Amino acid sequence: MRTHHQANSDAEGFNWHIIKYVLPYVFEYKNRVFLALGFMVLAKLASVGLPFILKFIVDDLDTANNTATALIAAPIALVIAYGFVRFSNVFFGEIRDTIFGRVTERAIRRIGLKVFKHLHLLDLEFHLNRRTGGLSRDIERGTTGINFLMRFMVFNIIPTLLEIGLVIFILFFNYGINFAAITLLAIVAYVGYSIKTTEWRTSFVRMANKADSASNSQAIDSLINYETTKYFTNEDYEAQRYDKELADWEIAKRKNRLSLFVLNGGQALIIAASMTAMMVLAAMQVADGSMTLGDFVLINAFMMQIFIPLNFLGFVYREMKGSLANIELMFNLLAIAPKVVEQPDANDLIVRQGKVEFNDVCFHYHQDRAILKKVNFHLEPGNKLAIVGASGGGKSTLVKLLFRFYDINSGAITIDGQNINDLTLKSLRRAIGIVPQDTVLFNDNILENVRYGKQGASDDEVLHAIKLAHLDEFIQSLPDGVNTMVGERGLKLSGGEKQRVAIARTILKKPPILVFDEATSSLDSKSEQAIMNALKELSQGVTSMVIAHRLSTIVDADKIIVMDSGVIAEMGNHDELIAKGGIYAKLWAIQQQSNSDSP
Ligand SMILES: Nc1ncnc2c1ncn2[C@@H]1O[C@H](COP(=O)(O)OP(=O)(O)OP(=O)(O)O)[C@@H](O)[C@H]1O
Numbered sequence: 001m002r003t004h005h006q007a008n009s010d011a012e013g014f015n016w017h018i019i020k021y022v023l024p025y026v027f028e029y030k031n032r033v034f035l036a037l038g039f040m041v042l043a044k045l046a047s048v049g050l051p052f053i054l055k056f057i058v059d060d061l062d063t064a065n066n067t068a069t070a071l072i073a074a075p076i077a078l079v080i081a082y083g084f085v086r087f088s089n090v091f092f093g094e095i096r097d098t099i100f101g102r103v104t105e106r107a108i109r110r111i112g113l114k115v116f117k118h119l120h121l122l123d124l125e126f127h128l129n130r131r132t133g134g135l136s137r138d139i140e141r142g143t144t145g146i147n148f149l150m151r152f153m154v155f156n157i158i159p160t161l162l163e164i165g166l167v168i169f170i171l172f173f174n175y176g177i178n179f180a181a182i183t184l185l186a187i188v189a190y191v192g193y194s195i196k197t198t199e200w201r202t203s204f205v206r207m208a209n210k211a212d213s214a215s216n217s218q219a220i221d222s223l224i225n226y227e228t229t230k231y232f233t234n235e236d237y238e239a240q241r242y243d244k245e246l247a248d249w250e251i252a253k254r255k256n257r258l259s260l261f262v263l264n265g266g267q268a269l270i271i272a273a274s275m276t277a278m279m280v281l282a283a284m285q286v287a288d289g290s291m292t293l294g295d296f297v298l299i300n301a302f303m304m305q306i307f308i309p310l311n312f313l314g315f316v317y318r319e320m321k322g323s324l325a326n327i328e329l330m331f332n333l334l335a336i337a338p339k340v341v342e343q344p345d346a347n348d349l350i351v352r353q354g355k356v357e358f359n360d361v362c363f364h365y366h367q368d369r370a371i372l373k374k375v376n377f378h379l380e381p382g383n384k385l386a387i388v389g390a391s392g393g394g395k396s397t398l399v400k401l402l403f404r405f406y407d408i409n410s411g412a413i414t415i416d417g418q419n420i421n422d423l424t425l426k427s428l429r430r431a432i433g434i435v436p437q438d439t440v441l442f443n444d445n446i447l448e449n450v451r452y453g454k455q456g457a458s459d460d461e462v463l464h465a466i467k468l469a470h471l472d473e474f475i476q477s478l479p480d481g482v483n484t485m486v487g488e489r490g491l492k493l494s495g496g497e498k499q500r501v502a503i504a505r506t507i508l509k510k511p512p513i514l515v516f517d518e519a520t521s522s523l524d525s526k527s528e529q530a531i532m533n534a535l536k537e538l539s540q541g542v543t544s545m546v547i548a549h550r551l552s553t554i555v556d557a558d559k560i561i562v563m564d565s566g567v568i569a570e571m572g573n574h575d576e577l578i579a580k581g582g583i584y585a586k587l588w589a590i591q592q593q594s595n596s597d598s599p
């Protein structure tokens, strides 16, 4: 996906589309921008005025030397003025930056939020494939890039060009064509060289970015799998893998640095050569008396004034290219289209009874491997449907399809006669509650993790749900009670505890359709029985789908379907399936056997 987008913004061109994208954010605070621009003009005026004051000082001092010492007062006043103007130059610049800071920060906030929202909009497939470490790096660099881009786009490129134009005009007007010509030539050479070299360098910048994201992905992935690394004592291996990525980064950075040397070296050469030419010219004119000493100083000062910003412009151009390369990675995220999308005229789901139907549903994750093949079943309102079958048979997939995490390839899934493809995703997902196979929790306390099931639920409501999920006994044993932090992904809780948090969440959500994907698989028989009772109460009058391996938990289901490699092999209630003597009956016999074997 990424490579595709990278091809769009080739290394040669300047990414104008990114600038166009960022520009509206600059104008969110129009007044601030104009105020900042005002201070910028003041600062520039001060900086163009400086060489003139310098010239007058030198000329005054020159004449003062030749005549009476009483005349010294005038140059002193000028020197003071010089100090004042120099200070104003810096001071106005600071005011400008302070005023404009707000604009940049707001833009970063807006764009950051946009990217975040977009990431949540993307389908499950994207998130299963993403590498968290690399992703966070791309976003981080993108944000820094925007900061840079905004500041320099508004304040440096255009004003510096203006300043340079002004100086050339002054040189031409006061000192003739020669000085202006040399300056112009120097600028053209400088700009041309900078652009060419910077373009050549951009690929190295990209390479370094890519290596940086890759090493970060590696590090994060490795740290997430901390326990596994320890179990297999693979610390050295992990370190090696990380170091390999770091080595790539180092190489990319070296290329980056060497190419920077070429760039800066060439720029310095152009500047030095043209300055020398101008100084020689000026020195000759002072010698033959057509210029004063003050003029010599003025030209020198102007050249400093032109080449320092020019050099700065080179720096800005280079950094901007870098920033754009960084921002591009972040914007590529925005360019990824979600695969599961709402119809433009999508309606909200209206659950009247809660009848769920799968009609001829075919689905594959990958072209070459069908997961569901023409799956048909009806789940009557208020009924309990159990799904059993071998691991990998597609049971959890059914649930993901019901939530519309993926679009089915053919057939239809309907709830109360409404095709889920025609519904808003929010209303669909709001109507279904799930206790998933693997519960992952937020790194927050237990109370907040349960409250996640219903934003804004009161503490009492949350505590009630906790009680129904039989979590209260466990929580009472904790020193910090409901305020206990659960650790990253909830790993500080046991499997059964996590599952009960998930159950409590769902109890709080109280949706009209319930799904339990092995909801009690991590519980011991005693807790399982207790929770089964709680769930039974919860599913009273509610349509529920229960995926289970332990058949004893689903004997009371209204309908049981047996999934076998993507097709429904058997369907019926417990007694019917036992009587049939097929897969289910065999499974049941095996489980009864092992039950009576265990003491
Ligand atoms: N995102 C995915 N991309 C590709 N294949 C997938 C994806 N998710 C699941 N699968 C494959 O689809 C098949 C069905 O998976 P599913 O999770 O539905 O099985 P299951 O019946 O729930 O199994 P279990 O009882 O072990 O939970 C599996 O073989 C799995 O490898």
Ligand SMILES: [Mg+2]
Residues within 6 Å of the ligand: 395, 396, 397, 437, 517
């Ligand atoms: Mg499963």
